[in-house]
Amino acid sequence: VQTETATPQTGAAPPQARRDWRSVLGRWEALLVGLLVVTAIWGQAISSEFLTADSFTTGSLDLAEIALMALPLAMVIVAAEIDLSVASVMALSSALMAWLWNHNQPIEFIIPVCVLAGALCGAFNGYLVTQLGLPSLAVTIGTLALFRGLAYVVIGDESVTDFPAVWTDRAFGNFAGTFVPNTVVLFVVLAAAFAVLLHATPFGRSVFAIGANEEAAYFSGLRVKRVKLVLFTLCGAVAALAGVVISLRNSTAAANVGVGFELTAVTAVLLGGVSIFGGRGTIAGVILALLLLGGIQKALLLSESISSYWIQIVTGVLLVGSVLGPNLARRVAEARRRRSRPLPEEGS
Amino acid sequence: MKSAHLRVLLAALALLAAFALAACGETQDDNDAASDGESTPAATEEGGAADPSAEIPEGLKTVSIPKQLGNPYEEFEHSGVDEALEELGGSNRISGPTDAGASSQISIINAAVQQDPDAIIIAGNDPDAVAPALKQAAQRGVKIVGMDSDVAADARSVFINQVTTQLVGENQVESIGKQIDYKGEIAILSATANATNQNAWIEVMKETLKDPKYKDMKLVKVAYGDDDDQKSFQETQGLLQAYPNLKGIISPTTVGVAAAARYLSSSPQKGKIKLTGLGFPNQMREFVKDGTVDEFQLWVPKDVGYLAGQAAAALVAGRITGAEGETFEAGRLGEYTIGADGEIVLGPLTTFDAENIDDFDF
Numbered sequence: 001v002q003t004e005t006a007t008p009q010t011g012a013a014p015p016q017a018r019r020d021w022r023s024v025l026g027r028w029e030a031l032l033v034g035l036l037v038v039t040a041i042w043g044q045a046i047s048s049e050f051l052t053a054d055s056f057t058t059g060s061l062d063l064a065e066i067a068l069m070a071l072p073l074a075m076v077i078v079a080a081e082i083d084l085s086v087a088s089v090m091a092l093s094s095a096l097m098a099w100l101w102n103h104n105q106p107i108e109f110i111i112p113v114c115v116l117a118g119a120l121c122g123a124f125n126g127y128l129v130t131q132l133g134l135p136s137l138a139v140t141i142g143t144l145a146l147f148r149g150l151a152y153v154v155i156g157d158e159s160v161t162d163f164p165a166v167w168t169d170r171a172f173g174n175f176a177g178t179f180v181p182n183t184v185v186l187f188v189v190l191a192a193a194f195a196v197l198l199h200a201t202p203f204g205r206s207v208f209a210i211g212a213n214e215e216a217a218y219f220s221g222l223r224v225k226r227v228k229l230v231l232f233t234l235c236g237a238v239a240a241l242a243g244v245v246i247s248l249r250n251s252t253a254a255a256n257v258g259v260g261f262e263l264t265a266v267t268a269v270l271l272g273g274v275s276i277f278g279g280r281g282t283i284a285g286v287i288l289a290l291l292l293l294g295g296i297q298k299a300l301l302l303s304e305s306i307s308s309y310w311i312q313i314v315t316g317v318l319l320v321g322s323v324l325g326p327n328l329a330r331r332v333a334e335a336r337r338r339r340s341r342p343l344p345e346e347g348s
Numbered sequence: 349m350k351s352a353h354l355r356v357l358l359a360a361l362a363l364l365a366a367f368a369l370a371a372c373g374e375t376q377d378d379n380d381a382a383s384d385g386e387s388t389p390a391a392t393e394e395g396g397a398a399d400p401s402a403e404i405p406e407g408l409k410t411v412s413i414p415k416q417l418g419n420p421y422e423e424f425e426h427s428g429v430d431e432a433l434e435e436l437g438g439s440n441r442i443s444g445p446t447d448a449g450a451s452s453q454i455s456i457i458n459a460a461v462q463q464d465p466d467a468i469i470i471a472g473n474d475p476d477a478v479a480p481a482l483k484q485a486a487q488r489g490v491k492i493v494g495m496d497s498d499v500a501a502d503a504r505s506v507f508i509n510q511v512t513t514q515l516v517g518e519n520q521v522e523s524i525g526k527q528i529d530y531k532g533e534i535a536i537l538s539a540t541a542n543a544t545n546q547n548a549w550i551e552v553m554k555e556t557l558k559d560p561k562y563k564d565m566k567l568v569k570v571a572y573g574d575d576d577d578q579k580s581f582q583e584t585q586g587l588l589q590a591y592p593n594l595k596g597i598i599s600p601t602t603v604g605v606a607a608a609a610r611y612l613s614s615s616p617q618k619g620k621i622k623l624t625g626l627g628f629p630n631q632m633r634e635f636v637k638d639g640t641v642d643e644f645q646l647w648v649p650k651d652v653g654y655l656a657g658q659a660a661a662a663l664v665a666g667r668i669t670g671a672e673g674e675t676f677e678a679g680r681l682g683e684y685t686i687g688a689d690g691e692i693v694l695g696p697l698t699t700f701d702a703e704n705i706d707d708f709d710f
Contacts, residue, residue: 049462058458159450161476172480250451252477259449301459308456309417309446 028273028326032288039292043299050302053179059298061172061249064183065090065242066261067290070268071187071194072235074286077269078198079231080211080278081129081136086239087261088147089121093243095151098160098253107167115240121147122236126229136232144262151255159254163247171248183245190238195283203227211278267315268293271322293318398674404665408438410657411460412469415497416448421649422471424710425496428653429469429660435679436661440469450474457481467491467660469653472499479503491663495656505663505670506690508656510647511697513545516600517552519645519697520624521562524596527622527642531564532595535587537608537625539575539601549600568594573604580607588617599625605644609635629700629708636705645697649710655681655694 043050060067069086076083093114100110121143128139175185198204209217210224218224247253272289274281293315300310412429414422426442433440443460445452453473458481460468468490472478475498482492482503492499495508524534536553538546550570557567568591573580580603587594588611599605605625609632612618619639627644635641658678659668668674670690678684684692700708 047463052462054458054462058455058462062455062458159474159476168480246451250454250474250477251480252450252474254450254474256449257451259447297455298459301455302462304441304463307417308443312446 027329029282029285029288031325032271032273032285032292036288036292036295039295039299043295043302046299047302047304050299055298055302057174057179057181059294060184061181062297063264063290063294064181064187064249065246065258066264066268067187068183068190068242068245069235069239069261069265070272070286070290071190071283072231072238073265074269074272074274074281074283075194075198075204075207076136076231076235077266077274077276078211078278078281079207079228080214081228081231082140082266083122083125083136083232083235084140084262084266085121085125085143085147086235086242086265087258088144088151089118089236089239090243090246090258090261091151091255092121092147092154093118093240094247094253094257095155095255097244097247098155098158101160101163101253107164111241111244114244115237118240118243119233119237121240122233123229125236126232129232130225130228148255148259155253155255157255159252161252163251163253168248168251171245172251183249186245191283191287198283203230207231208279211275211280213279263319264293264315267319267322271318273322273326275326276323289322398669398671399666400668400674400676402666404436404661404667405466406437408433408436408467408661408664409463409465410438410440410467410469410660411463411465412440412442412653412656413453413456413460413471414442414444415453415471415473417444417446421710422496425471425649425653428650428655429657430653431650432654432657432661432679436657438466438661440657441465445473448473450477453478454481457485461485461488461490464488465490466664467493469493469495469656469660470499470504471496473497475499491660493656493660493663495652501689504690506659506668506686506692508652508659509691509693510649510652511695512693513548514552515693515696516549516626518556519699520549520598520600520626521553521556523624523643523645523699524598524622525562525565527624528565528595530562533566533568533591533593534596534598535569535571535591535594536567537571537573537580537583537587537597537599537601537604539573539604541572543575546600553598573599573601573607575601575603577603577607580604581611584608584611588615588621594621596622596624599623599627601625602627602631602646606631606635609641613638613640626697627700628710629705630710632700633705636700636702643699643701645699647694648698648708651681651698652694654679655684655692659684659692 040051049055069090073083073086096117097110097114100113125136125140125143128134129136170182173182174180175182198207206217206222206227209222210227214224243257246257268289269286270276271292272281272286274286296314297311300306300314301308410429410433412426414426416422429440443456445456450473453470454477457468457478461484468485470478470482470492472494479500482499486492492504493506493508494504496510498507536550538550554567556562557565569587571583571587573583584597584607587597597608599608605623605627608623608625612621612623613635623641624644626646628646632641632644655678658681659676662668662676663670668676668686670686672686672688675683675685686692
């Protein structure tokens with residue numbers, strides 16, 4: 001039975017190695033909850049405005065698009081790939097939206113077209129990775145530049161700002177009189193869908209299997225290439241949706257939206273306990289990490305003395321820390337196991 | 349494995365809900381406080397129009413939001429806001445984003461509003477992206493002042509414009525005219541051929557030259573240096589070769605005027621061909637000192653910020669509401685009148701010459 005509390009595993013090591021890493025996983029999420037509490041106390045100490053509805057509303061809006069992109073990105077990273085082009089797909093979607101709006105298309109038509117275009121961008125990434133066997137890191141660094149460049153080709157330096165108020169209010173406003181922004185509701189719906197897809201379907205299990213050991217997955221009959229292609233396509237589609245959301249929320253569609261968002265999205269995913277080497281991670285962890293990032297960002301913004309440069313510094317530290325942390329934890333766990341059970345060989 | 353994940357997910361969602369509820373508890377108080385605070389100023393605002401003799405309250409708190417941190421020009425500009433607020437017994441805090449993206453100022457605005465300042469002074473990266481956040485701020489009683497680059501007109505009370513197109517054109521022609529005794533051929537060294545502001549200024553210059561005062565001056569060429577130092581340098585060289593009788597050059601771009609000055613400083617015509625333009629004192633100082641350039645012009649960024657700070661204080665005090673025709677005292681800069689659309693123009697360009705250039709460091 002897995003423990004979710006922070007109780008450390010004392011005494012003898014668990015009988016199975018498999019349960020060992022699962023408890024590490026549980027502990028990672030417990031750690032995030034602990035950090036959230038610390039952030040809440042620290043934030044409240046910085047400003048009495050920290051634990052307020054206002055902070056939640058504005059803070060969650062600041063991260064809304066990144067949060068959306070982090071969901072499919074988490075699945076891509078679980079499959080031991082990466083997609084760094086998400087923010088550029090978002091910009092391309094925003095630019096396409098601007099162009100279509102300038103050509104008198106209704107928003108109801110523009111949104112599906114943009115999402116479809118994003119899916120095509122994602123499929124292009126997926127094609128290069130699966131069919132040509134290129135490393136996704138290199139491919140998506142390339143398309144990071146390519147899609148952003150295309151966005152400038154589509155709309156140039158212009159920005160389009162005359163979207164109908166009905167739609168901009170939908171993206172900016174709160175859900176049914178509460179303080180929860182509509183975009184957060186959209187995120188919760190998508191998060192639930194992705195959680196089910198990753199944790200409760202055969203497709204999700206094959207994602208874990210591919211991430212843990214691609215060759216083994218292939219030889220046990222999983223259609224590795226098709227799964228990866230679907231993941232990249234999903235990533236593109238959701239990034240494009242994020243592009244629509246940010247354009248409507250800011251009443252501004254332009255090619256320069258969200259520069260650098262991919263960094264924060266990757267940080268959220270890794271901080272959420274998704275292993276950069278694939279095979280491990282939960283959507284719940286990613287949600288916790290997003291709350292943590294949002295909380296830290298808000299606290300820094302509310303501080304009267306800390307410059308907003310620190311947001312970047314903290315993001316960077318968290319990114320490195322979230323890669324380093326589990327690694328160290330595993331080494332410590334292994335060392336402890338070896339000490340307590342020196343003789344028997346490790347099984348499986 | 350499935351159930352474990354499900355449990356973690358449920359825990360995360362429960363936590364999210366808990367946060368939401370915790371925050372919800374505070375919403376009520378918060379909204380009440382906001383509406384309470386709002387009702388009083390709104391009532392006074394609607395009750396009476398501007399009251400020019402209203403006292404400026406003690407301890408004013410403002411937040412000024414630059415386009416981006418780390419830009420020396422903007423730092424200088426916003427130091428003017430600091431100066432104004434200090435003079436009035438209040439305080440200003442500069443809080444800006446680390447990139448100049450359209451939406452990066454939004455989170456800064458939202459956080460600033462939460463700290464309940466009296467006014468926000470902003471140089472907008474994108475006029476429309478920041479508008480919803482600024483309007484929400486205004487609803488909570490925060491006065492909004494735009495400066496340098498405007499935000500949507502309905503999202504701020506007043507806008508501090510450093511200069512108008514008309515003034516740039518007229519001031520620059522007068523600057524070169526008086527240096528060449530209003531006689532002879534002149535040329536313009538611009539940035540790119542499609543730069544909107546440059547072309548608007550050049551249009552005004554051409555109009556101004558039709559004035560009888562300038563009838564003996566002739567504009568022979570508009571050259572384009574593309575705001576590139578090397579290209580501007582070569583274009584200056586080209587102008588001097590093509591027009592041997594050239595008396596003066598106007599270069600209304602900081603890159604162009606510095607490159608032209610560098611070329612002239614090493615040419616035999618140094619000091620004979622006059623040069624004016626829009627330049628930074630720090631870039632132009634050596635050419636003023638070595639006699640290449642007699643004078644050039646620009647607005648003083650610090651004064652833009654100072655005027656914005658003064659306007660913010662006048663708004664908070666109720667001395668002005670942002671309506672056209674209202675006047676207010678802006679400290680060391682004297683009296684200002686609000687123009688159409690809440691625009692306040694800092695004034696004509698400041699002229700820099702050997703006498704005063706050392707007073708400016710930007």
